[in-house]
Amino acid sequence: MKKVVVVGAGWAGLGATHHLAKQGYDVTLLEAGSYPGGLVAGWKTEKGKSVEAGIHGFWYPYRNIFALINELNINPFTTWTRSSQYSPAGLEVESPIFQDLPKLPTPLGTFIYTQFKRLPLVDRLSALPLLYALIDFDNSDAAWQRYDYVTARELFKQFGVSARLFRESFEPMLLVGLFAPGEQCSAAATLGMLYYFILAHQPDFDVVWCRGTVGEQIFRPWVEQIEKAGGKVLANKRVTDLVTDGNQVKSIVCGDEVFDTDAVVFSVGISGMKKIVSNSESLQTREEFRNLKNLNAIDVLATRLWFDRKINIPLPSNACFGFDKTTGWTFFDLNALHDEYRDEPGTVVEVDFYHANQFIPLSNEEIISIVQNYLITCVPEFATAKVIDSSVIRLPQAVTHFSPGSYRHMLPAKTSFNNVFMSGDWITSRHGSWSQEKAYVTGLEAANLVVDYLGAGINANILPVEADEAHIQAARTINNTVREIGKSIIPDFWLP
Numbered sequence: 001m002k003k004v005v006v007v008g009a010g011w012a013g014l015g016a017t018h019h020l021a022k023q024g025y026d027v028t029l030l031e032a033g034s035y036p037g038g039l040v041a042g043w044k045t046e047k048g049k050s051v052e053a054g055i056h057g058f059w060y061p062y063r064n065i066f067a068l069i070n071e072l073n074i075n076p077f078t079t080w081t082r083s084s085q086y087s088p089a090g091l092e093v094e095s096p097i098f099q100d101l102p103k104l105p106t107p108l109g110t111f112i113y114t115q116f117k118r119l120p121l122v123d124r125l126s127a128l129p130l131l132y133a134l135i136d137f138d139n140s141d142a143a144w145q146r147y148d149y150v151t152a153r154e155l156f157k158q159f160g161v162s163a164r165l166f167r168e169s170f171e172p173m174l175l176v177g178l179f180a181p182g183e184q185c186s187a188a189a190t191l192g193m194l195y196y197f198i199l200a201h202q203p204d205f206d207v208v209w210c211r212g213t214v215g216e217q218i219f220r221p222w223v224e225q226i227e228k229a230g231g232k233v234l235a236n237k238r239v240t241d242l243v244t245d246g247n248q249v250k251s252i253v254c255g256d257e258v259f260d261t262d263a264v265v266f267s268v269g270i271s272g273m274k275k276i277v278s279n280s281e282s283l284q285t286r287e288e289f290r291n292l293k294n295l296n297a298i299d300v301l302a303t304r305l306w307f308d309r310k311i312n313i314p315l316p317s318n319a320c321f322g323f324d325k326t327t328g329w330t331f332f333d334l335n336a337l338h339d340e341y342r343d344e345p346g347t348v349v350e351v352d353f354y355h356a357n358q359f360i361p362l363s364n365e366e367i368i369s370i371v372q373n374y375l376i377t378c379v380p381e382f383a384t385a386k387v388i389d390s391s392v393i394r395l396p397q398a399v400t401h402f403s404p405g406s407y408r409h410m411l412p413a414k415t416s417f418n419n420v421f422m423s424g425d426w427i428t429s430r431h432g433s434w435s436q437e438k439a440y441v442t443g444l445e446a447a448n449l450v451v452d453y454l455g456a457g458i459n460a461n462i463l464p465v466e467a468d469e470a471h472i473q474a475a476r477t478i479n480n481t482v483r484e485i486g487k488s489i490i491p492d493f494w495l496p
Helices: 011-022 063-072 108-113 121-125 130-136 141-147 152-158 163-177 187-199 214-228 270-279 287-294 364-378 380-384 435-454 470-489
Strands: 003-007 026-030 042-044 050-052 057-059 083-087 090-095 207-209 232-234 241-245 248-254 257-260 263-266 297-307 317-324 327-333 348-354 387-400 420-422
Touching (some): 011 026, 011 435, 050 214, 050 297, 063 435, 090 364, 130 152, 130 187, 130 470, 141 187, 152 163, 152 187, 270 287, 317 364, 327 364, 364 380, 364 387, 420 435
Parallel strands (some): 003 026, 003 263, 083 317
Antiparallel strands (some): 042 050, 241 248, 297 348, 297 387
8 A cells, every 4th residue: 555644734734645545545643743734734722712713714716615514414504794994093894795795797796785984985996907917917827927926005006096996995805805005015916915805706705614623523524534544644743754756755854653565745834834944955956945034924813801891893704904014914703603602691893913022022911911901992992891801822833824926935736856745734735725625635635746646545436616607718818818918929029
């Protein structure tokens, strides 16, 4: 029986392990942490309360994750929820459940049905020229190369987006979608993220949430299925080196333990992969792995507060902007979302900060004070409540930073080692998905490469993203035709 080692037990690693175990391979999944699930795993506090490293939504286009949930025969999700957006001035935006409204050609539904409370129509109309960039960016390698060197802020400026629309709409999306301010985000990643989550189809922004921690609701039953299929999931196994023979990896080393293997799938984040490379002389001999030093990640701060009384929070999920210039934050009503807190006598709120580097050094007391003051600004009733318990989780260098120019250093699924394959939300893929869905899809893609390489089993069925609407397809066909004509007249003249 062929042996496969998968490194990293997040969406990508669990996805690869699950499929390969079902194909009859001897699969060992190594997780450096104490729990499978990586950054989305939840755990219990000393008092037995559930916490996790931030709340993760599951958007309408997550076709492969929803198919997995059906395969596992579990029911972890809420119904579709509405969301809102706040600034220090108060409520700014409310989003409906888009799939419940009459379908309009994209992007009209998003434009018409989103309920802006303060943003003038003239500012919203200034986004129209940006439609050309969304058509021109088709997720191809060439499109990534054209747009990746440009910052998101410069992109919006070039296409005439108003200062207010950028400040009150687009930058808040970047801070909670790509986790960084506009001047620090790749325009290519920005276009990909906006199109996938919001603009490709009217219902794309609709979202459900886990009715508890992802670790308890999804990863625990998933690991049970993996183990039933013969896979081994081992926690507290930090990779320290690789044993190689030419272009083959023969073994994975974890301290004093050695795991022989016929193929390897890496499924760790950028920070984890950089640590593995720094410890491995074998990987340091390869330029593609040395170049990972050019990639970075972003700090996240996840807090959970228990209040002594019930507070009326209008909608369960909320994004906020304008409180700090370079930090976005979200807050969630866990009484409405999590079964565990549905009958809680008080209010339980999750508050997560992205690009939170300036908050990480603060004490827990200082952080909780800031969080409560911010909540009072959005929902004044929090002023009458007392915090009776709290959790503060600091996650330095936790999520991928899609910075300008980073694309050329990100790895494809295939590497210069014949039997080493990559997966994760930072791996280049033509699938078109983002975030958790992309991580899971690239895990399946890596598993398929292992199947092809070792020559046994069948490939996983990966559902493609929903096809572009007819008018978008036509516009992209025309645009590509004009672009190709231009290249034939003046080849390799313009800077990509």
